[in-house]
Amino acid sequence: MKFLAIGLGGFFGAIARHSISRFTQSYFGSTFPWGTLAVNISGSFLIGLVYAIAAEKFVLYPQLRSVLIIGFIGSYTTFSAFSLETFSLMESGNLLQAAGNVFMSLTICLVAVYSGTLLGRLV
Numbered sequence: 001m002k003f004l005a006i007g008l009g010g011f012f013g014a015i016a017r018h019s020i021s022r023f024t025q026s027y028f029g030s031t032f033p034w035g036t037l038a039v040n041i042s043g044s045f046l047i048g049l050v051y052a053i054a055a056e057k058f059v060l061y062p063q064l065r066s067v068l069i070i071g072f073i074g075s076y077t078t079f080s081a082f083s084l085e086t087f088s089l090m091e092s093g094n095l096l097q098a099a100g101n102v103f104m105s106l107t108i109c110l111v112a113v114y115s116g117t118l119l120g121r122l123v
Contacts, residue, residue, distance in 0.1 A: 005063055009071020017076045043077030047084050 021035030028034040050068050054060040073080050082105055089098035
Protein backbone atom coordinates (compact mmCIF):
# COMPACT_ATOMS: atom_id res chain seq x y z
CA MET A 1 0.00 0.00 0.00
CA LYS A 2 2.92 2.33 0.76
CA PHE A 3 4.28 1.93 -2.79
CA LEU A 4 0.88 2.72 -4.27
CA ALA A 5 0.64 5.88 -2.15
CA ILE A 6 4.15 6.97 -3.18
CA GLY A 7 3.27 6.24 -6.81
CA LEU A 8 0.15 8.36 -6.54
CA GLY A 9 2.20 11.21 -5.09
CA GLY A 10 4.68 10.74 -7.94
CA PHE A 11 1.88 10.91 -10.47
CA PHE A 12 0.80 14.33 -9.22
CA GLY A 13 4.41 15.50 -8.84
CA ALA A 14 5.16 14.67 -12.47
CA ILE A 15 2.07 16.52 -13.65
CA ALA A 16 2.97 19.53 -11.50
CA ARG A 17 6.53 19.50 -12.86
CA HIS A 18 5.33 19.42 -16.45
CA SER A 19 2.71 22.12 -15.91
CA ILE A 20 4.95 24.55 -14.04
CA SER A 21 7.85 24.01 -16.41
CA ARG A 22 5.70 24.63 -19.49
CA PHE A 23 4.04 27.69 -17.95
CA THR A 24 7.40 29.19 -16.94
CA GLN A 25 8.93 28.51 -20.37
CA SER A 26 5.94 30.10 -22.13
CA TYR A 27 6.20 33.16 -19.90
CA PHE A 28 9.99 33.69 -19.99
CA GLY A 29 10.84 32.11 -23.34
CA SER A 30 13.05 29.22 -24.32
CA THR A 31 16.48 30.86 -24.55
CA PHE A 32 17.33 29.49 -21.08
CA PRO A 33 15.87 26.50 -19.19
CA TRP A 34 13.71 28.71 -16.98
CA GLY A 35 11.13 25.98 -16.46
CA THR A 36 13.63 23.52 -15.04
CA LEU A 37 15.19 26.21 -12.89
CA ALA A 38 11.77 27.21 -11.52
CA VAL A 39 10.95 23.58 -10.73
CA ASN A 40 14.31 22.96 -9.05
CA ILE A 41 14.07 26.11 -6.91
CA SER A 42 10.45 25.57 -5.91
CA GLY A 43 11.06 21.84 -5.29
CA SER A 44 14.03 22.59 -3.07
CA PHE A 45 11.92 25.11 -1.15
CA LEU A 46 9.06 22.61 -0.80
CA ILE A 47 11.26 19.76 0.42
CA GLY A 48 12.83 22.06 3.03
CA LEU A 49 9.40 23.26 4.14
CA VAL A 50 7.92 19.77 4.44
CA TYR A 51 11.06 18.43 6.12
CA ALA A 52 11.09 21.20 8.73
CA ILE A 53 7.37 20.91 9.43
CA ALA A 54 7.58 17.13 9.71
CA ALA A 55 10.73 17.12 11.84
CA GLU A 56 10.31 20.21 14.00
CA LYS A 57 6.70 21.41 14.13
CA PHE A 58 4.47 18.38 14.27
CA VAL A 59 4.85 14.76 13.38
CA LEU A 60 3.50 13.73 10.01
CA TYR A 61 2.50 10.14 9.62
CA PRO A 62 5.40 8.29 7.96
CA GLN A 63 3.12 7.33 5.06
CA LEU A 64 2.13 10.96 4.48
CA ARG A 65 5.75 12.08 4.70
CA SER A 66 6.68 9.40 2.14
CA VAL A 67 3.88 10.47 -0.20
CA LEU A 68 4.90 14.13 0.02
CA ILE A 69 8.70 13.86 0.02
CA ILE A 70 9.45 10.68 -1.94
CA GLY A 71 6.34 10.64 -4.12
CA PHE A 72 5.26 14.18 -4.94
CA ILE A 73 8.43 16.24 -4.42
CA GLY A 74 10.74 13.42 -5.55
CA SER A 75 8.84 13.14 -8.80
CA TYR A 76 8.51 16.90 -9.07
CA THR A 77 12.30 17.29 -8.90
CA THR A 78 15.12 15.04 -7.75
CA PHE A 79 17.27 18.15 -7.42
CA SER A 80 15.36 18.87 -4.23
CA ALA A 81 16.60 15.60 -2.69
CA PHE A 82 20.16 16.49 -3.66
CA SER A 83 19.70 19.93 -2.10
CA LEU A 84 18.27 18.57 1.15
CA GLU A 85 21.00 15.94 1.50
CA THR A 86 23.71 18.53 0.87
CA PHE A 87 22.07 20.93 3.33
CA SER A 88 21.88 18.17 5.96
CA LEU A 89 25.59 17.50 5.54
CA MET A 90 26.33 21.21 5.93
CA GLU A 91 24.04 21.58 8.92
CA SER A 92 25.72 18.65 10.69
CA GLY A 93 29.14 20.24 10.14
CA ASN A 94 30.29 17.92 7.36
CA LEU A 95 31.31 20.74 5.04
CA LEU A 96 33.89 18.71 3.14
CA GLN A 97 31.34 15.97 2.44
CA ALA A 98 28.78 18.59 1.37
CA ALA A 99 31.28 20.18 -1.03
CA GLY A 100 32.24 16.74 -2.30
CA ASN A 101 28.59 15.91 -2.91
CA VAL A 102 28.10 19.12 -4.89
CA PHE A 103 31.30 18.69 -6.89
CA MET A 104 30.83 14.99 -7.63
CA SER A 105 27.13 15.28 -8.40
CA LEU A 106 27.61 18.09 -10.89
CA THR A 107 30.82 16.82 -12.43
CA ILE A 108 30.01 13.12 -12.60
CA CYS A 109 26.43 13.73 -13.74
CA LEU A 110 27.59 16.02 -16.54
CA VAL A 111 30.15 13.39 -17.59
CA ALA A 112 27.40 10.74 -17.40
CA VAL A 113 25.10 12.82 -19.64
CA TYR A 114 27.97 13.31 -22.09
CA SER A 115 28.85 9.59 -22.03
CA GLY A 116 25.23 8.54 -22.44
CA THR A 117 24.85 10.95 -25.34
CA LEU A 118 27.95 9.57 -27.02
CA LEU A 119 26.78 5.98 -26.54
CA GLY A 120 23.27 6.84 -27.73
CA ARG A 121 24.67 8.40 -30.88
CA LEU A 122 26.71 5.28 -31.60
CA VAL A 123 23.79 2.91 -31.26
